[in-house]
Amino acid sequence: xxxxxxxxxxxxxxxxxxxxxxxxxxxxxxxxxxxxxxxxxxxxxxxxxxxxxxxxxxxxxxxxxxxxxxxxxxxxxxxxxxxxxxxxxxxxxxxxxxxxxxxxxxxxxxxxxxxxxxxxxxxxxxxxxxxxxxxxxxxxxxxxxxxxxxxxxxxxxxxxxxxxxxxxxxxxxxxxxxxxxxxxxxxxxxxxxxxxxxxxxxxxxxxxxxxxxxxxxxxxxxxxxxxxxxxxxxxxxxxxxxxxxxxxxxxxxxxxxxxxxxxxxxxxxxxxxxxxxxxxxxxxxxxxxxxxxxxxxxxxxxxxxxxxxxxxxxxxxxxxxxxxxxxxxxxxxxxxxxxxxxxxxxx
Amino acid sequence: xxxxxxxxxxxxxxxxxxxxxxxxxxxxxxxxxxxxxxxxxxxxxxxxxxxxxxxxxxxxxxxxxxxxxxxxxxxxxxxxxxxxxxxxxxxxxxxxxxxxxxxxxxxxxxxxxxxxxxxxxxxxxxxxxxxxxxxxxxxxxxxxxxxxxxxxxxxxxxxxxxxxxxxxxxxxxxxxxxxxxxxxxxxxxxxxxxxxxxxxxxxxxxxxxxxxxxxxxxxxxxxxxxxxxxxxxxxxxxxxxxxxxxxxxxxxxxxxxxxxxxxxxxxxxxxxxxxxxxxxxxxxxxxxxxxxxxxxxxxxxxxxxxxxxxxxxxxxxxxxxxxxxxxxxxxxxxxxxxxxxxxxxxx
Numbered sequence: 001x002x003x004x005x006x007x008x009x010x011x012x013x014x015x016x017x018x019x020x021x022x023x024x025x026x027x028x029x030x031x032x033x034x035x036x037x038x039x040x041x042x043x044x045x046x047x048x049x050x051x052x053x054x055x056x057x058x059x060x061x062x063x064x065x066x067x068x069x070x071x072x073x074x075x076x077x078x079x080x081x082x083x084x085x086x087x088x089x090x091x092x093x094x095x096x097x098x099x100x101x102x103x104x105x106x107x108x109x110x111x112x113x114x115x116x117x118x119x120x121x122x123x124x125x126x127x128x129x130x131x132x133x134x135x136x137x138x139x140x141x142x143x144x145x146x147x148x149x150x151x152x153x154x155x156x157x158x159x160x161x162x163x164x165x166x167x168x169x170x171x172x173x174x175x176x177x178x179x180x181x182x183x184x185x186x187x188x189x190x191x192x193x194x195x196x197x198x199x200x201x202x203x204x205x206x207x208x209x210x211x212x213x214x215x216x217x218x219x220x221x222x223x224x225x226x227x228x229x230x231x232x233x234x235x236x237x238x239x240x241x242x243x244x245x246x247x248x249x250x251x252x253x254x255x256x257x258x259x260x261x262x263x264x265x266x267x268x269x270x271x272x273x274x275x276x277x278x279x280x281x282x283x284x285x286x287x288x289x290x291x292x293x294x295x296x297x298x299x300x301x302x303x304x305x306x307x308x309x310x311x312x313x314x315x316x317x318x319x320x321x322x323x324x325x326x327x328x329x330x331x332x333x334x335x336x337x338x339x340x341x342x343x344x345x346x347x
Numbered sequence: 348x349x350x351x352x353x354x355x356x357x358x359x360x361x362x363x364x365x366x367x368x369x370x371x372x373x374x375x376x377x378x379x380x381x382x383x384x385x386x387x388x389x390x391x392x393x394x395x396x397x398x399x400x401x402x403x404x405x406x407x408x409x410x411x412x413x414x415x416x417x418x419x420x421x422x423x424x425x426x427x428x429x430x431x432x433x434x435x436x437x438x439x440x441x442x443x444x445x446x447x448x449x450x451x452x453x454x455x456x457x458x459x460x461x462x463x464x465x466x467x468x469x470x471x472x473x474x475x476x477x478x479x480x481x482x483x484x485x486x487x488x489x490x491x492x493x494x495x496x497x498x499x500x501x502x503x504x505x506x507x508x509x510x511x512x513x514x515x516x517x518x519x520x521x522x523x524x525x526x527x528x529x530x531x532x533x534x535x536x537x538x539x540x541x542x543x544x545x546x547x548x549x550x551x552x553x554x555x556x557x558x559x560x561x562x563x564x565x566x567x568x569x570x571x572x573x574x575x576x577x578x579x580x581x582x583x584x585x586x587x588x589x590x591x592x593x594x595x596x597x598x599x600x601x602x603x604x605x606x607x608x609x610x611x612x613x614x615x616x617x618x619x620x621x622x623x624x625x626x627x628x629x630x631x632x633x634x635x636x637x638x639x640x641x642x643x644x645x646x647x648x649x650x651x652x653x654x655x656x657x658x659x660x661x662x663x664x665x666x667x668x669x670x671x672x673x674x675x676x677x678x679x680x681x682x683x684x685x686x687x688x689x690x691x692x693x694x
Contacts (some may be wrong), residue, residue, distance in 0.1 A: 068625060069592070069625050069626060070596065070624060070625040070626055071621065071625075209644075221653055236620060236621075245416070249417065255620065255623045255624055256624075257624070258620060258621050261618075261621070267616075268616060268618075268619040269614075269615065269616015269617060269618050270616060270617045270618075270620060271608075271614040271615075271616050271617075273583060273587075273602065273605060273617060274583075274605050274608070275416065275632075276602045276604055276630065276631065276632030277603075277604070277605070277632035277633070277634065278415060278416050278417040278418070278419060278632070278634075279416060279632070280415055280631075280633050280634055280637070281631070282629060282630070282631040282632075282634055283622035283623065283629070283630045283631070284623065284625055284627075284628070284629040284630070285622075285623030285625070285626070285628055285629075286624070286627050287624065287625075287627055290627070301634070
């Protein structure tokens with residue numbers, strides 16, 4: 001394509017606000033719109049070609065008509081789905097970016113995006129690792145694991161760590177951070193394939209398929225008999241309630257996500273909060289964007305580990321933007337194994 | 348009575364484990380037992396005459412057959428109810444205490460107690476304030492307010508504080524600490540008499556009777572329109588869920604008690620924990636006993652304030668051990684106004 005050319009832009013849009021779990025039919029693919037591959041005069045935005053897009057359960061939350069009290073805002077029906085991704089700059093009105101740069105950050109589920117808030121994207125400096133990694137382990141998700149585990153979890157060598165959704169990109173990394181630190185790590189996941197990853201790829205000490213356990217409290221007592229110093233909570237609900245019963249004195253619960261509650265009509269309600277008193281537990285939420293100034297520190301730690309194979313990363317990659325909705329919806333039935341990505345284009 | 352005399356010992360005992368809210372009939376008064384007013388040979392305990400006993404809702408929790416994971420243990424049917432109180436030493440086998448000393452700490456609901464774990468009692472050094480204060484504002488409860496507000500709440504001048512059970516001994520003090528610090532303080536309580544205290548005695552900026560509010564979220568938005576930086580939570584359940592919706596960025600929830608959930612068959616379940624993420628909130632429980640080494644620091648701050656009238660304290664005192672069960676049960680219907688105490692004897 002020629003610079004400044006006007007092209008058709010394939011897009012994934014939200015049909016209407018959803019209730020319950022997202023379905024493929026809640027989104028639609030459109031090629032109605034065209035886009036000029038040039039940043040409009042006077043705009044300090046960046047025009048990118050999208051390469052990889054990240055599928056995340058939190059989008060299921062944003063598809064609902066909810067008024068969020070903070071940084072989060074619902075998607076608007078008829079608008080393009082947005083989220084983390086990797087893209088190539090085609091044109092830039094911003095001094096930090098130039099044509100040809102590779103970037104990671106918030107972009108659209110479409111072939112081309114005009115990013116008008118370039119403070120949400122970051123230039124990729126190291127390309128000796130797969131580019132897709134920046135839509136996951138080397139991007140927002142990796143930072144989430146890093147901040148959640150080290151800053152909020154304040155781990156110490158020898159502590160007992162439990163991670164839910166342990167085979168997801170955040171869980172994978174938290175588990176491996178914990179092992180590097182000399183902790184005992186237990187992970188839960190929702191399928192045999194995922195549990196196999198915990199066992200064979202990420203070095204978790206113990207692992208279980210929570211769908212096969214009718215009593216999560218008993219499962220935790222079996223797999224982490226000494227209790228839990230750090231619970232890295234990606235799911236909330238019933239699993240959080242069980243973890244609360246197993247916290248050790250001065251334990252910490254890192255509230256990273258509450259996936260199990262995002263798309264249910266009636267949230268389960270957490271009943272064992274008295275355990276925060278009994279065991280003097282700190283439970284803390286965080287928003288990773290606040291910690292982006294620490295990104296280079298994170299990269300200095302994680303990038304060498306990935307190059308040297310000390311940290312393993314497993315992706316589940318689907319080809320084609322048109323297959324994005326199915327890949328995303330598949331998260332909710334646990335179809336993916338590893339970090340779910342969509343390839344829009346190979347550079 | 349003569350030293351070493353054997354006397355009848357009136358006692359309040361638990362009849363059987365309870366389910367639901369405690370009733371007077373769950374306890375019984377007995378004068379069957381006698382006690383020799385002397386510490387047995389070779390015992391390092393302390394023999395005390397009980398003067399004031401504190402009525403606390405947490406006893407309702409301990410009357411149930413529950414296995415607690417930590418410092419708490421259920422009462423045993425047929426045994427004397429225990430709890431915080433003020434007493435006078437009649438005989439001591441422990442070097443830290445001598446006959447005539449006044450002490451506060453854990454004692455029994457009976458006329459005389461042999462305290463075999465004297466590390467749970469503390470000598471009263473300052474008697475220019477009412478002795479009963481050591482069964483409340485100058486004892487465990489005062490320390491709870493102090494530790495919860497300053498250590499866990501980490502308040503800053505100008506912040507927005509909300510306290511539930513605000514007319515109780517802990518709530519009274521937290522509200523006044525917050526005012527002394529230059530915070531804006533809202534309190535909730537469960538009767539007109541209690542709310543009047545918040546308004547007329549303790550200087551709360553806003554106050555409401557939660558029993559008259561059908562929508563607690565709306566009430567909080569009305570009385571604390573700027574949101575909440577510190578929620579000092581004494582009740583849990585529905586109020587905690589409403590407070591979560593009103594937390595400000597980097598807010599703190601001090602988990603001091605979950606009174607509303609102690610004696611219900613089906614705990615309500617807290618549904619808005621996602622707000623911990625949205626607003627990057629820290630929620631933390633604590634056990635006051637861990638902070639007892641700071642007691643003298645606490646006293647240095649609070650005692651002068653009480654002497655100078657900068658801190659006000661309201662008690663609701665009932666005469667006679669035999670009236671203890673009714674006074675205790677009255678807590679659950681909110682009958683008391685101010686800190687509920689029972690006088691066993693006036694020195």
